[in-house]
Amino acid sequence: MRVRVNPIDCTAHGLCAELLPEWISLDEWGYPVIDEQVVPAQLVRNARRAAAACPTLALRLQQD
């Protein structure tokens, strides 16, 4: 499973980086910089929370 963001829908609310700081950081303009690798097992639960928390549903989880 990987984390992807739709950059058009994303309006830099930043909840994803709050909930998954091990995997997502923010650039200086507030937009997410996401690790593109497969999410390690211990972070999957928080990744789901991050995707559910996104106000614009821009953050999605992608099953390979």
Add this chain to the structure above:
Amino acid sequence: MRLLTETGRSLAEHVATHGELRLGNRPALLDEVDRSGLLGRGGAGFPTGRKLRTVAAGSKAVVLGNGCEGEPASGKDHRLMQSHPHLVLDGLQTAAHAVGAREAHLAVHAGSSALAILGKALTERRDLVRTTLHEVPVRYVASEESALVNLVNTGLAKPTFTPPRPFEQGIGKRPTAINNVETLAHLGLIARHGAEWFRAVGDPDEPGTALVTVNGTVVEVPTGTPVRDLLGPLDDLQAVLVGGYFGTWIAAAQVHDLTLTHRDLRAAGGALGAGIVLSLPVGSCGLLETSRVATYLADQNAGQCGPCFNGLPAIAAAVRALALGPWHDGEMAHLDRWLGIVPGRGACRHPDGAVRFVLSALSVFANDVARHRSGHPCTGIRQPPVLPV
């Protein structure tokens, strides 16, 4: 000359020169296109046969011809549509036949004289598949393939998030084959004369002829032509920009052995793109030219993705400061960071292309960069602009 013949625009003259277009067996046509080795002439250089085959495998396919020449320095598509509209329309019918499409679209920039010419040409024909002409706003990102699909679907010419890409889900969510108009022109001729004929000219791996815009002039040359044959005296040359504004700079010293092939240009760290070649004469400032283009590209963003509409203007401003001053050397760290953090984070490849362009400039003009950084800009900044925006 295959494409740019002396033939006039009318259907009668077109048929007199090239013969009738007879589209036969679909699998045979797809095989022929595969064997021809035709690569897309819109910039990506993707094998056309493979693209058509993928779309043909889907159901209710659609074809779209891309005649929107987004690059200011390119004129080949416009020239082709204006002077030889039937070559393009033949190609569109060929592509439609190859993928089993019953619907064809052709996208052209609004205000282009080609629109009226194509419209008139369509009235002369009795095509099997109906072609719809679309006027596209004149913006760099509007001619990106997902933006064209978006325009046809919703009226808004802005790129969309992919996947799914147009060949999977495009116009009306159907598999859509999008081809550059030059590619279509070659396709129509391959349908008439065959793969062997097409391969008889040009580079063995990337055969055929190609339209190239060299410093504003459109010429048709066999692929594999040495770049130096297209340019004037090399001693006046500082660098060459190949592939347009998403392309890369190549130092004059490396131009010697370079041929007009995707292979050679990739090896030189660049890309052939849509066959655009621009010379930078000795005496001009490469950084200033780069800064003007970077500013243009930053202005041309679609305003949809934060990393792009924030990052590109920041990069452009930094390059401008480097070229014209005032320059504070701490800016270099910022510029490097932005160039690292912007690519790959937009919905389309606009920010990626702009960054590639700037990175190649910083590399090829490294001496200038060092001089400008230390506060001694070159006299070239007083020269008139070279690159069109």
Add this chain to the structure above:
Amino acid sequence: MTVTASLTAAAPTLSQAPYWYLTRSTGITAFVLLTVSIAFGIAATHRALASPAWPRFATQNLHRNVSVLSLAFLAVHIVTTIVDGFVTISWWAVVVPFVSDYRPLWVAFGTIAFDLTLIVIVSSLLRLRISATLWRRIHYTSYAAWPLTFLHFLNTGTDAAHGRFGIWIDIACAGVIAAALAVRVVAGDNAPRPLRSLVR
């Protein structure tokens, strides 16, 4: 005998009617929680109102949890109202406005507020299946639930009438909403800005 009739028959006289006390207390609690939920909702979306000590997801979660709690109290309020025999309100009045015998207009306000709440909750459960724009538009209708509930509280039952304590709760909740809106206005535009601690 129907469930309603049997429950009604089991209820003692008015002054000791457990359903009457339950319906009033749960109704008021649900309204207070609705107020708090809306206040959190107004604050949750504003970027400037977040900090490392109080991240956005905390406000967002509180908003969701308080909403669910409010709904729980609302459910009890509705059931006890219908089951209480002192005033006649049928089960239909729960979702269909203006069919109540007792103060049809003001009960209807409660009904409409409940209908809106139901639609909002369903849309949130189906959030991944509907478009983000549709979800947001439905969600905005929840703003209407508050004034409807406010007026419903003011005009049904007796707690808010004649200067009783209910009126102070009403005023306090109105104050909370006004304060939340004021904070939002003062916080300014909601343009993207990063939480510094998360920028790398």
